[in-house]
Amino acid sequence: MSLITIEKKVLEANNSIADENRSKFKEKGIFSINLISSPGSGKTSLVEQTIIHLKDKMKIAVITGDIQTNLDAERIDKFGVPVVQIITNGGCHLDASLVRNAYKEIENEDIELLIIENVGNLVCPSEYDLGENHKICVMSVTEGDDKPLKYPLIFHHSEAFVINKIDLIPYLKCSLDEMRNNAVKVNPKLKVFSTSCYSCEGMDEWTKWLFHQCRM
Amino acid sequence: MSLITIEKKVLEANNSIADENRSKFKEKGIFSINLISSPGSGKTSLVEQTIIHLKDKMKIAVITGDIQTNLDAERIDKFGVPVVQIITNGGCHLDASLVRNAYKEIENEDIELLIIENVGNLVCPSEYDLGENHKICVMSVTEGDDKPLKYPLIFHHSEAFVINKIDLIPYLKCSLDEMRNNAVKVNPKLKVFSTSCYSCEGMDEWTKWLFHQCRM
Numbered sequence: 431m432s433l434i435t436i437e438k439k440v441l442e443a444n445n446s447i448a449d450e451n452r453s454k455f456k457e458k459g460i461f462s463i464n465l466i467s468s469p470g471s472g473k474t475s476l477v478e479q480t481i482i483h484l485k486d487k488m489k490i491a492v493i494t495g496d497i498q499t500n501l502d503a504e505r506i507d508k509f510g511v512p513v514v515q516i517i518t519n520g521g522c523h524l525d526a527s528l529v530r531n532a533y534k535e536i537e538n539e540d541i542e543l544l545i546i547e548n549v550g551n552l553v554c555p556s557e558y559d560l561g562e563n564h565k566i567c568v569m570s571v572t573e574g575d576d577k578p579l580k581y582p583l584i585f586h587h588s589e590a591f592v593i594n595k596i597d598l599i600p601y602l603k604c605s606l607d608e609m610r611n612n613a614v615k616v617n618p619k620l621k622v623f624s625t626s627c628y629s630c631e632g633m634d635e636w637t638k639w640l641f642h643q644c645r646m
Numbered sequence: 647m648s649l650i651t652i653e654k655k656v657l658e659a660n661n662s663i664a665d666e667n668r669s670k671f672k673e674k675g676i677f678s679i680n681l682i683s684s685p686g687s688g689k690t691s692l693v694e695q696t697i698i699h700l701k702d703k704m705k706i707a708v709i710t711g712d713i714q715t716n717l718d719a720e721r722i723d724k725f726g727v728p729v730v731q732i733i734t735n736g737g738c739h740l741d742a743s744l745v746r747n748a749y750k751e752i753e754n755e756d757i758e759l760l761i762i763e764n765v766g767n768l769v770c771p772s773e774y775d776l777g778e779n780h781k782i783c784v785m786s787v788t789e790g791d792d793k794p795l796k797y798p799l800i801f802h803h804s805e806a807f808v809i810n811k812i813d814l815i816p817y818l819k820c821s822l823d824e825m826r827n828n829a830v831k832v833n834p835k836l837k838v839f840s841t842s843c844y845s846c847e848g849m850d851e852w853t854k855w856l857f858h859q860c861r862m
Contacts, residue, residue, distance in 0.1 A: 468684040469768050469797060470789025497769065499795050520799060522738070522769040550797070552685050553713065553738040553767050572788040572811065573686025579715050581685060581766070583736060595788065601817055 444558055447526035451533070451561025455544065458537075461644040462544040464524075464560050466584055467568035469550030472594040474502045475627035476568060477545055481509045483637035488644065489540050493532045494547040495524040502547065512536045523555040524548050530561075543644050552577075556584040564589035564643065567613075571595050571602060575609035578616050585616040590623065592636060597626040660774055663742035667749070667777025671760065674753075677860040678760040680740075680776050682800055683784035685766030688810040690718045691843035692784060693761055697725045699853040704860060705756050709748045710763040711740040718763065728752045739771040740764050746777075759860050768793075772800040780805035780859065783829075787811050787818060791825035794832050801832040806839065808852060813842040 455462050465473050474494070481490055491512040494502040503515035514532040516524060529546060546562060548555040556565075567588040569577060572595060578585050585591065591613050599606060610622050621639065625632035671678050681689050690710070697706055707728040710718040719731035730748040732740060745762060762778060764771040772781075783804040785793060788811060794801050801807065807829050815822060826838050837855065841848035 468686065468766070468789075469793050470684065470786070496796050498798055499792075501792055501796065520769075522767075549769070550684070550793075551738075551767060551769050553765070554770065570686070570788060572786060572814070573684075576715075576717055577685050577766075580712050580717065582714055598788070598814065598817055601814055 441557065444526045447530055448559035448561040451526055451530055452563075454533070455561060455563075458541070460541050460544050462546060462560075462562045463640070464546045464548060464555075464562035464565045465568055466548045466552070466555045466565055466588070467550065468552045468570075468573060471550075471568045471570040471573065472627055473547050473550070473568050474505055476592060476594060476625065477506060477547055478509065479625075479627050479630065479633050480545065480637055480640065481506070481511055483633055484543065484641060485509065485511065487641060488542040490543045490545065491536050491539055491541045492545045492547065493529060493536075495528070495549045497521065497549055512539045512541070518549055522549060522551050522553075523558050524560060525558050526560050543640070552581045552584055556587055566590050566592060568592045568594055569609070571599055571604045571606065571609065575604045575606075575612060578609065578613040582616045585613050585620060588617065588620060590621040590639070593622065593624045595626060595628075596624045596631060597629045657773065660742050663746055664775035664777040667742055667746055668779075670749070671777060671779075674757070676757050676760050678762060678776075678778040679856070680762045680764060680771075680778035680781045681784055682764045682768070682771045682781055682804070683766065684768045684786075684789060687766075687784045687786040687789065688843055689763050689766070689784050690721055692808060692810060692841065693722060693763055694725065695841075695843050695846065695849050696761065696853055696856065697722070697727055699849055700759065700857060701725070701727065703857060704758040706759045706761065707752050707755055707757040708761045708763065709745060709752075711744070711765045713737065713765055728755045728757070734765055738765060738767050738769075739774050740776060741774050742776050759856070768797045768800055772803055782806050782808060784808045784810055785825070787815055787820045787822065787825065791820045791822075791828060794825065794829040798832045801829050801836060804833065804836060806837040806855070809838065809840045811842060811844075812840045812847060813845045
């Protein structure tokens, strides 16, 4: 029982810092997204392709969370955008306080789009508001078309769902329609994109939508 | 601070029930494994193939955990082995108490190998002892060869690592050697298998090792 109480307090404290982050981002004219997925769905590749498609149109920065290593920040650093690596040392999700501290490292930068790449975990990050405008769920087609039904929370909370690695469809039993339909069953308002970071299929549609969201 | 204390108490309480589970399984002559992976690495397919390969040699039962749905239990039920579905309703891992309760449903069965399929999450289940003999980490090649470095805890705790979906290697930038090497860097004692549940490559080696572990 006491655990439940404390857990609530943790979430309340997190939400309060998330609101501060949101106010600060708004004041600075920053639109922010929180990318959530399992490990290996291609979040970092999606961030790379998003930067390639949008960097001439708007100023982008990235905060990337990992349990260990700064491999993701090294990959993103090559694109010449401000990037902060958060290493959680075992922590299974980012929280608003970690994002607040990470943002301090880049608060003097001129940023229009802040991409927050969460720890690879389809479950726990769903519950933590970071102060972002939109949560975006990413899933690789290799994960199977039944997964939106099995991990519904993140689909409830997301504004958009990026189905990634669609170049692998010919080699899988996964149905893209079934994956999309299962996601929309959970959240009928979900905007669904299908992308490949290898062939770049679907990348224009995703980045145009994202650009439009930032400028709305 | 208080959260840390309570979290420790939660883990201590869990470990105490895990020890009870372990004693009970030993008394009943049951060898048990706890399969841990991200969503969509192919855990359920691996369970199916393991049953196909071993069911004539030994009596198998399955406890399968999911956040929502009983799709996995329905799949396994077709193989005619006792199966219990745990639905965690949002919970990000199985704990020893859930396994104790699930086992009560099948305690009158004659079981030699109990396969516990955890919730799809590469992070949180790593910390929870269920009373199993071995934790087994499963990862699909589509998740990328850097992942053992980024999610080291489960590799530390596992006896074996099953690299699954190797039939997809020709279509990926993933190196099997690199994935194996990264895992062994984290845990040099790790036994590594490479499998495909489509082509059945590697399945003999994995199931022979598992059979031998049960009979040791």
